[in-house]
Amino acid sequence: xxxxxxxxxxxxxxxxxxxxxxxxxxxxxxxxxxxxxxxxxxxxxxxxxxxxxxxxxxxxxxxxxxxxxxxxxxxxxxxxxxxxxxxxxxxxxxxxxxxxxxxxxxxxxxxxxxxxxxxxxxxxxxxxxxxxxxxxxxxxxxxxxxxxxxxxxxxxxxxxxxxxxxxxxxxxxxxxxxxxxxxxxxxxxxxxxxxxxxxxxxxxxx
Amino acid sequence: xxxxxxxxxxxxxxxxxxxxxxxxxxxxxxxxxxxxxxxxxxxxxxxxxxxxxxxxxxxxxxxxxxxxxxxxxxxxxxxxxxxxxxxxxxxxxxxxxxxxxxxxxxxxxxxxxxxxxxxxxxxxxxxxxxxxxxxxxxxxxxxxxxxxxxxxxxxxxxxxxxxxxxxxxxxxxxxxxxxxxxxxxxxxxxxxxxx
Amino acid sequence: xxxxxxxxxxxxxxxxxxxxxxxxxxxxxxxxxxxxxxxxxxxxxxxxxxxxxxxxxxxxxxxxxxxxxxxxxxxxxxxxxxxxxxxxxxxxxxxxxxxxxxxxxxxxxxxxxxxxxxxxxxxxxxxxxxxxxxxxxxxxxxxxxxxxxxxxxxxxxxxxxxxxxxxxxxxxxxxxxxxxxxxxxxxxxxxxxxxxxxxxxxxxxx
Numbered sequence: 001x002x003x004x005x006x007x008x009x010x011x012x013x014x015x016x017x018x019x020x021x022x023x024x025x026x027x028x029x030x031x032x033x034x035x036x037x038x039x040x041x042x043x044x045x046x047x048x049x050x051x052x053x054x055x056x057x058x059x060x061x062x063x064x065x066x067x068x069x070x071x072x073x074x075x076x077x078x079x080x081x082x083x084x085x086x087x088x089x090x091x092x093x094x095x096x097x098x099x100x101x102x103x104x105x106x107x108x109x110x111x112x113x114x115x116x117x118x119x120x121x122x123x124x125x126x127x128x129x130x131x132x133x134x135x136x137x138x139x140x141x142x143x144x145x146x147x148x149x150x151x152x153x154x155x156x157x158x159x160x161x162x163x164x165x166x167x168x169x170x171x172x173x174x175x176x177x178x179x180x181x182x183x184x185x186x187x188x189x190x191x192x193x194x195x196x197x198x199x200x201x202x203x204x205x206x
Numbered sequence: 207x208x209x210x211x212x213x214x215x216x217x218x219x220x221x222x223x224x225x226x227x228x229x230x231x232x233x234x235x236x237x238x239x240x241x242x243x244x245x246x247x248x249x250x251x252x253x254x255x256x257x258x259x260x261x262x263x264x265x266x267x268x269x270x271x272x273x274x275x276x277x278x279x280x281x282x283x284x285x286x287x288x289x290x291x292x293x294x295x296x297x298x299x300x301x302x303x304x305x306x307x308x309x310x311x312x313x314x315x316x317x318x319x320x321x322x323x324x325x326x327x328x329x330x331x332x333x334x335x336x337x338x339x340x341x342x343x344x345x346x347x348x349x350x351x352x353x354x355x356x357x358x359x360x361x362x363x364x365x366x367x368x369x370x371x372x373x374x375x376x377x378x379x380x381x382x383x384x385x386x387x388x389x390x391x392x393x394x395x396x397x398x399x400x401x
Numbered sequence: 402x403x404x405x406x407x408x409x410x411x412x413x414x415x416x417x418x419x420x421x422x423x424x425x426x427x428x429x430x431x432x433x434x435x436x437x438x439x440x441x442x443x444x445x446x447x448x449x450x451x452x453x454x455x456x457x458x459x460x461x462x463x464x465x466x467x468x469x470x471x472x473x474x475x476x477x478x479x480x481x482x483x484x485x486x487x488x489x490x491x492x493x494x495x496x497x498x499x500x501x502x503x504x505x506x507x508x509x510x511x512x513x514x515x516x517x518x519x520x521x522x523x524x525x526x527x528x529x530x531x532x533x534x535x536x537x538x539x540x541x542x543x544x545x546x547x548x549x550x551x552x553x554x555x556x557x558x559x560x561x562x563x564x565x566x567x568x569x570x571x572x573x574x575x576x577x578x579x580x581x582x583x584x585x586x587x588x589x590x591x592x593x594x595x596x597x598x599x600x601x602x603x604x605x606x607x
Contacts, residue, residue: 336505
């Protein structure tokens with residue numbers, strides 16, 4: 001494994017590029033949509049959710065990578081689910097202890113990270129087959145990609161919806177705030193158009 | 207009579223006013239990928255309704271008769287997802303064994319449903335809403351499923367028609383589905399304030 | 402029999418071991434963080450109460466919770482806080498729980514020292530429909546309770562919001578939410594008043 005240092009670097013670099021762009025879980029693979037739509041009304045909850053997902057992804061990938069030799073086919077998915085739900089519980093406890101207002105705002109979407117397809121996908125596609133370090137890098141990259149995608153949506157929705165970002169006024173108050181951006185309508189429409197924009201960008205590249 | 211009124215209003219609330227798809231963003235993940243035919247959407251909706259009613263009831267029972275009395279609320283999420291996974295497994299085995307023709311049409315959706323946010327989402331909402339009685343849990347879980355089915359059938363119908371229309375290339379596929387969902391969410395907002 | 406047991410163990414030893422490990426992890430995190438989480442809940446209650454009873458300097462919880470019989474016949478303990486400024490009792494604060502449909506409404510209610518007038522209420526938690534049911538948070542609805550007699554209320558569909566008395570005008574389009582607030586008040590206020598009188602903490606009014 002260590003005989004090809006350049007290959008190793010390539011492996012890590014690959015994981016990073018994959019997570020952030022090429023296989024960006026939200027914008028290209030279109031996974032994990034529920035939290036994407038629900039928490040992106042403003043930037044703060046979006047970043048909090050992103051951090052939670054990174055935490056759960058990293059811990060889950062570490063655990064799965066450590067366990068990968070002992071995983072029996074019948075109990076695979078069960079093991080993944082058990083692992084993920086444990087770390088989501090822990091993340092939720094931390095949120096409720098240290099940022100109670102944000103925890104309330106995010107509501108059921110934090111425990112819904114358990115069924116977020118992204119985490120099981122990485123456990124299955126990467127952590128169960130690779131060493132510890134690659135799994136961690138992959139988790140960080142995918143988590144970062146997820147957070148990036150959420151942030152893009154949140155910035156659009158918050159600025160157009162309230163004229164503020166992080167509760168700081170950005171646009172002049174004469175701008176008529178598109179309240180719909182904070183509602184489900186805005187969530188779906190913004191996401192749809194951003195995906196459309198992604199298609200335009202990737203089409204022009206190839 | 208009061209209970210019936212409460213249940214009826216609760217049912218309408220979950221189906222229309224607090225529709226799981228259009229107001230809580232649940233259950234869309236697998237749908238975007240699946241084809242947009244109405245019959246498949248309906249099949250999926252029925253499967254989800256069945257699993258949702260079952261899971262909602264089971265998790266409510268476990269929450270109220272096991273977790274809360276023993277002070278084990280912290281294990282809630284783990285317990286819920288395990289129960290849901292087990293329930294789906296059992297349902298799949300049962301249907302495959304005793305209703306093979308049914309399994310042919312709807313069974314393929316079942317593994318997809320375990321990770322469907324809607325199921326776990328509804329179980330969690332039953333906790334958040336402080337549902338106090340078993341019958342209320344059953345009715346609301348069933349309502350959640352019905353609301354989901356209505357939502358995806360409408361979307362499937364629109365998607366079928368979209369095939370005959372000139373959708374811009376960049377928006378084909380997932381984007382236009384999401385935009386459709388957005389407009390439907392807007393329409394469903396009209397139900398707010400009904401009760 | 403022994404062989405199938407060995408087979409079972411070989412297949413699922415990881416699952417069992419992991420369950421123990423994860424169980425411990427969750428229990429440890431919970432034990433470490435739950436005091437903080439409880440503290441957060443109390444802080445939220447008292448900070449909202451401070452907004453209602455502006456004179457109060459401190460909120461002292463009563464040694465024993467007050468028992469309230471809820472609509473299902475169940476008896477729930479309600480923590481009542483004494484709002485003090487120096488030596489004087491300026492009010493009483495407690496949590497009121499009601500149910501909308503497919504929702505639970507949690508309010509913090511404050512009454513004056515002699516438990517005669519309601520200082521008002523604030524919303525701790527509710528998931529009511531945005532734009533309609535969550536209008537119970539609006540001042541126009543809440544103002545009707547401020548200074549109203551701390552006794553049973555009647556809900557009407559039309560009337561003057563300005564008159565502060567025992568009649569509450571419902572929010573149009575949010576009948577259920579309005580009803581929930583009024584019913585909850587009617588359930589909790591008389592019972593808590595009676596219990597406090599029994600404990601000798603407030604006068605009989607005679």
